[in-house]
Amino acid sequence: MRAYCILALGLFACGEEPTTTEPDAGFQWELEDLDDSQGFSLRVPQFEVPAGLESQNCYFVRVPDINNGGPVYVDRVLTAMNPGSHHMNVFRVRTVSGLRPEDGEPTALGAYPSTVLYGGDFNDTMGMHPCWNSANWADWPLVANSQHATEDNPYTDWQLPDTVAIKLDPGEMLMVQTHYVNRGDQPTLYGGKVGINFYKYVEPAAPQELGTLFATQQEIRICQSTPTVRYSGTCPINDPVTVIAANGHFHKRGRQFDVSTWDGASITHPPASAMFYSSDSWSHPEMALDLSIPTAQGGGVWWDCSYEWTPPSYLTCDEVNAKDPLQQGDCCYTFGGNTDTGEHCNLFLYYYPKTATDQFCN
Amino acid sequence: MLRYLAIASVLAACGTPGEVPKDAAVDTPPVDAEVDAPPPCTIGDVAQPIELEFGYYDGTTGAFVPVGNMMPVPVALSAQGGFTMRVGVRARNVHCTVQSATIALFDTCPGDKLLKVESRSPVLLMEGSDGWGTPLNLGSYMQLHACPYPDLPRHMEDVPYEIQLAVEDSGRTAQGSLHVVPYCADSDEETRLLCECQCNKDYVLGGACPPTSSGEPPVCDP
Numbered sequence: 001m002r003a004y005c006i007l008a009l010g011l012f013a014c015g016e017e018p019t020t021t022e023p024d025a026g027f028q029w030e031l032e033d034l035d036d037s038q039g040f041s042l043r044v045p046q047f048e049v050p051a052g053l054e055s056q057n058c059y060f061v062r063v064p065d066i067n068n069g070g071p072v073y074v075d076r077v078l079t080a081m082n083p084g085s086h087h088m089n090v091f092r093v094r095t096v097s098g099l100r101p102e103d104g105e106p107t108a109l110g111a112y113p114s115t116v117l118y119g120g121d122f123n124d125t126m127g128m129h130p131c132w133n134s135a136n137w138a139d140w141p142l143v144a145n146s147q148h149a150t151e152d153n154p155y156t157d158w159q160l161p162d163t164v165a166i167k168l169d170p171g172e173m174l175m176v177q178t179h180y181v182n183r184g185d186q187p188t189l190y191g192g193k194v195g196i197n198f199y200k201y202v203e204p205a206a207p208q209e210l211g212t213l214f215a216t217q218q219e220i221r222i223c224q225s226t227p228t229v230r231y232s233g234t235c236p237i238n239d240p241v242t243v244i245a246a247n248g249h250f251h252k253r254g255r256q257f258d259v260s261t262w263d264g265a266s267i268t269h270p271p272a273s274a275m276f277y278s279s280d281s282w283s284h285p286e287m288a289l290d291l292s293i294p295t296a297q298g299g300g301v302w303w304d305c306s307y308e309w310t311p312p313s314y315l316t317c318d319e320v321n322a323k324d325p326l327q328q329g330d331c332c333y334t335f336g337g338n339t340d341t342g343e344h345c346n347l348f349l350y351y352y353p354k355t356a357t358d359q360f361c362n
Numbered sequence: 363m364l365r366y367l368a369i370a371s372v373l374a375a376c377g378t379p380g381e382v383p384k385d386a387a388v389d390t391p392p393v394d395a396e397v398d399a400p401p402p403c404t405i406g407d408v409a410q411p412i413e414l415e416f417g418y419y420d421g422t423t424g425a426f427v428p429v430g431n432m433m434p435v436p437v438a439l440s441a442q443g444g445f446t447m448r449v450g451v452r453a454r455n456v457h458c459t460v461q462s463a464t465i466a467l468f469d470t471c472p473g474d475k476l477l478k479v480e481s482r483s484p485v486l487l488m489e490g491s492d493g494w495g496t497p498l499n500l501g502s503y504m505q506l507h508a509c510p511y512p513d514l515p516r517h518m519e520d521v522p523y524e525i526q527l528a529v530e531d532s533g534r535t536a537q538g539s540l541h542v543v544p545y546c547a548d549s550d551e552e553t554r555l556l557c558e559c560q561c562n563k564d565y566v567l568g569g570a571c572p573p574t575s576s577g578e579p580p581v582c583d584p
Contacts, residue, residue, distance in 0.1 A: 092568060094567075094568035094569075095556075095568075095571070133441065133442070134442055134443075136442075136443055137442045137443045137444075138440075138442070138443025138444040138445075138510065138560065138567075139443065139510065139560070139567055139568045139569075140443075140568065141567055141568050216442060216444075217505065218440040218441050218442060218444075218446075218505060219440075219446075219448065219500055219501070219503065219505040220501070221499065221500060221501030223501065226459075226484065226486060226501075229482075229483065229484065229501070230481075230482070230483045231481075231482060232479075232480070232481040232482075232483075233478070233479065233480045233481070233505075233507070234478055234479040234480075235507075236477065236478070236511070236512060237512070238512055238513045239513075262479075264476055265476055266476075266479075267464055267466040267476065267479050267526060267528065268464075269481075298475070302479070325500075326424070326499055326500060328499055332501070335441060335442075355512060355513070356512060356513060356566065357510075357512055357566040357567040357568075357569075358567045358568070359512055359567065360443070360444055360510060360567055361444075361507055362440055362444040362445075362446045362505055362507035
């Protein structure tokens with residue numbers, strides 16, 4: 001398998017597109033199927049990602065009642081994904097506008113009925129498919145995410161600290177969003193496939209509820225004439241909390257993604273000693289899972305996304321220009337899901353205890 | 363119109379910054395740099411203190427709209443949700459490529475609570491006929507998150523908040539401040555109502571609109 005992969009990467013360098021093999025050919029991950037006493041398991045059915053394209057799907061599923069009508073507390077999230085995954089995010093569905101669960105095709109995520117909206121490749125709709133242009137996220141609280149999937153290790157095993165748990169309500173609608181890339185740095189050789197196990201918290205003591213923060217810079221522009229740019233901002237949490245996990249997310253022009261604690265009083269960049277997350281990888285950004293970072297009363301986090309302009313790898317500046325809302329004609333990468341024509345600056349952050357509300361921050 | 367003269371620390375000699383930034387407004391030709399390097403693009407006289415003004419991006423015209431003290435600033439819906447003020451600075455006596463700009467949002471009523479900081483590096487300015495440099499495009503504005511905002515003591519709408527702005531240009535810095543009044547400006551009623559809901563002090567992420575009121579916000583004259 002490894003030899004095949006190395007050979008394949010060599011071909012990509014020569015300009016060849018990766019291909020998709022038969023489903024599961026030569027690669028399998030395994031997750032145990034949980035019973036109600038253990039938690040619940042979601043299984044995204046395998047799907048093909050055509051060579052040279054990207055795929056984004058939005059699956060809607062309700063939290064099963066596995067606690068006699070009471071809240072389901074989860075203290076471990078174990079994901080497994082076929083390589084080629086760009087991201088997998090789980091959000092709670094709240095205000096619906098555009099991205100509507102009822103518009104999806106019926107399917108099942110393992111034992112649970114679901115609907116799915118297939119967003120296809122970004123360029124099929126210039127990103128206007130609701131699964132790509134998710135207008136609702138300001139009030140869809142983040143639950144969990146994973147961006148890690150390699151042949152050597154397709155798993156992300158996130159064990160929350162003792163007595164900390166995600167609170168889910170039975171019947172609550174979740175959205176599982178998958179994004180696969182099948183070219184260049186992120187070949188999808190075995191088809192798209194995702195599994196998530198939510199393990200039930202079983203300690204006798206009442207857990208502290210996990211809080212989440214999803215932050216996104218939506219006005220980014222990385223242009224050919226100004227190739228080096230940095231976008232920075234703060235996000236408040238206000239009450240003192242302990243950050244336990246963080247994950248940055250950008251695309252091919254991303255060079256450095258940093259997150260620091262912010263004291264809530266300074267308008268200058270925090271000192272280097274305050275930085276607790278740093279990543280220079282766009283295709284496999286490490287998720288920091290074992291943090292224990294206290295934030296200050298009235299504070300939060302400061303995050304930086306630094307970019308270096310490079311030409312598109314597979315598409316063209318004409319296609320980059322076509323999606324520039326300002327039509328500047330400067331091959332400006334703007335906010336968008338396609339990794340070759342768009343850019344992101346997204347932060348996934350997890351902390352406890354949950355404050356009055358989960359957080360969304362532009 | 364308030365104008366904010368720089369509280370500048372002029373560290374560089376006139377017109378000779380230590381490192382010439384990439385010119386924002388002039389294409390650099392492939393010539394011998396020692397002989398034919400173009401002068402750095404400047405707006406005004408960089409030997410003079412930096413002058414700053416605050417303003418916002420007009421989504422319809424793409425123009426910079428200068429804002430004075432206690433004047434309204436629109437809060438606009440972002441592509442994937444959340445409401446922001448798209449704000450920036452215009453300046454004189456700076457290079458066209460300003461090293462960085464920072465804008466901070468404070469609630470001074472009561473107290474002096476810093477809510478949000480946004481920073482860009484670099485910021486590209488284009489000189490207008492009035493001699494001021496305005497942001498070249500949306501990338502040189504700041505997306506100042508306004509709503510939803512956790513644990514707000516007051517609504518983020520129709521009441522004044524303080525803005526502080528700062529720029530750094532080739533070793534020189536300048537700051538200014540003023541109060542502005544954010545308002546939900548979208549002409550689409552559904553979007554405007556969502557804005558009013560998410561800018562309400564009692565809004566909880568993912569919660570109902572309109573939110574359940576916890577009482578009247580404190581009246582305050584900043």
